[in-house]
Amino acid sequence: MRIILYTGKGGVGKSVISSATALKSSELGFKTLLISTDPAHTLSDAFGIKIGNVETKINENLDAIQIDPVYEAIQNYSALFEFISEIFKTKGIDETIAYEIANFPGSTGAAALLKLVLYVEKNLYDTIILDMIPSGDALKLLYFPYIIGRLSRRVMGIFAPVADVGRAFASVLGINVPSKEVIKTELKLLNLLEKAQKILTDHEQTSLRLIVNPDSFSIENAKRTYIQASIYNINTDMLIINKIMPKDIKAEYFEEWIKLQDNYIKKCEIEFSNLHIKKVSLFKSEVKGIDNLKNLANEIFGEENPLKIYSRFTGININQTEKGIEITVPAPFVKKENLEIERVSDELIIHVETDIGKSSILLPLPFIAYKYSLKSAKLINDKIHIYFE
Numbered sequence: 503m504r505i506i507l508y509t510g511k512g513g514v515g516k517s518v519i520s521s522a523t524a525l526k527s528s529e530l531g532f533k534t535l536l537i538s539t540d541p542a543h544t545l546s547d548a549f550g551i552k553i554g555n556v557e558t559k560i561n562e563n564l565d566a567i568q569i570d571p572v573y574e575a576i577q578n579y580s581a582l583f584e585f586i587s588e589i590f591k592t593k594g595i596d597e598t599i600a601y602e603i604a605n606f607p608g609s610t611g612a613a614a615l616l617k618l619v620l621y622v623e624k625n626l627y628d629t630i631i632l633d634m635i636p637s638g639d640a641l642k643l644l645y646f647p648y649i650i651g652r653l654s655r656r657v658m659g660i661f662a663p664v665a666d667v668g669r670a671f672a673s674v675l676g677i678n679v680p681s682k683e684v685i686k687t688e689l690k691l692l693n694l695l696e697k698a699q700k701i702l703t704d705h706e707q708t709s710l711r712l713i714v715n716p717d718s719f720s721i722e723n724a725k726r727t728y729i730q731a732s733i734y735n736i737n738t739d740m741l742i743i744n745k746i747m748p749k750d751i752k753a754e755y756f757e758e759w760i761k762l763q764d765n766y767i768k769k770c771e772i773e774f775s776n777l778h779i780k781k782v783s784l785f786k787s788e789v790k791g792i793d794n795l796k797n798l799a800n801e802i803f804g805e806e807n808p809l810k811i812y813s814r815f816t817g818i819n820i821n822q823t824e825k826g827i828e829i830t831v832p833a834p835f836v837k838k839e840n841l842e843i844e845r846v847s848d849e850l851i852i853h854v855e856t857d858i859g860k861s862s863i864l865l866p867l868p869f870i871a872y873k874y875s876l877k878s879a880k881l882i883n884d885k886i887h888i889y890f891e
Contacts, residue, residue: 503622503707504532504809509634510713511723515744515782517544518789519713520633521566522799523808525792527629528564530807535621536566538633539614545633550791565627574613615698616691622701629809702736705815709739712777714770716743716763721770725835728774732832733854733863737815741774742802743767745784773835778812818865826874826891829865834884843888845876852886 508520517540524536535557538545545553545566552558555573557565614632621630702708710731714720724741731738746767747760771779780802789798799808819830831852833841842853850865874890881887 503625503627504629505618505622505632505701505708506629506809507632507634507702507708507710508713509710509727511715511720514713514715514720515789516540516713517633518548518795518798519742519744519782519802520631521545521548522789522795522802524564524566524629524631525560525795526799526803526808527631528561529796530809532563532628532809533626534564534629534631535627536560536564536631536633537569537614537617537621538567539569539635540633548790548795569614569617574617615702616694619694619697619701623697703734705737706811708737709811710736711740711742712738712774713742713744715745716766716770718766721766721773725773729833729835729854732815732834733852735815735818737811737813738777739811739813739815740780741770741777742780742782743770744782746781747784776813776834820868822870823889826877826889827868827871829888829890831865831886831888832884833881833886836881836884836886838881841879841881841886843876843879843886848872850876850888 506523508516508523510516517538520536520538524534527534536545545568549560549566551560553566553568555568555570557567560566614634618630618632621627702710710727712724712727714724728738747756747763749760751760767781782798782801785794785798787794789795802808815832818832821828821830829850833854836854840855842855844851844853845867848867848871850867851862852865853860853862871890877889877891879886879888
């Protein structure tokens, strides 16, 4: 099974490019599923037919589904959300606000990733194309299971049978005790997140593709996502620069825009030089309907198979040195002053500060690292070199 995830800032053309890729995949004979979590329901606009939260057949080899994250949460994780909101309500927070807080940032993207796991397990499709939310925040959730750790999972598993007894004393003690159902839901969620993490870090199966317009906002957004994906060991194989104004436009008004776009395109070619880059012209009208989507797919991929792996990510390397070991972690666009590394027992935690918050990854250390101490770290050519001696 081949899995391709498209992401980028809102409005760059994620949904239509995802749709075009899925359409071309289906025309090549691959049984394809297109998944979107975009609340604007842009898949319906792109194909010109109603697409909801059940699989809708587009052609013989293509199905599409519009994930409703609220529906998914209610159907599968309502007990957990109820418990979290109850905690906030006991702190004096208004009930409506408590529910909004419980629906944590990134949960929309997480709903799609969890749904992806279920479709992979069913194994009914050759290809899954995921039109992701306009942010890389959902990727942070993939490392939540590592933060919880195996020990806490065991503790929750042991605690589950006696959870209802604990709830009998909750009001006396003035604390919130999760029910057996909440604990089972949490265990289910953690297991699904772990499976999602394994799927997305399988470089032979899954690729992330970034979409930008030739402007500073979408390019900076793509950089942040690329940093997160690289640190989380997800293979980014392509950058698509979409909505490029044709140079043959004969209008003085657009001359400065065309020059500006040229500069941003050159910037992308330098800063994303290790990725395969596709350039797509701005269409004369909105890309809607099967014919326009086919034209878009042909402009992007031509005669190529859109499912091939265009660029390969080197990932995390561990090498033996004369004094100990060296671990190398890709970190494009990261600055030294925004980097923090610590060792906690048998795990290594890497913190990267960005302008939208901190991203962290927890790396289980190889057994050989147990006899060494964390000595130093250096940032060289977009890679973090961590030394144990």
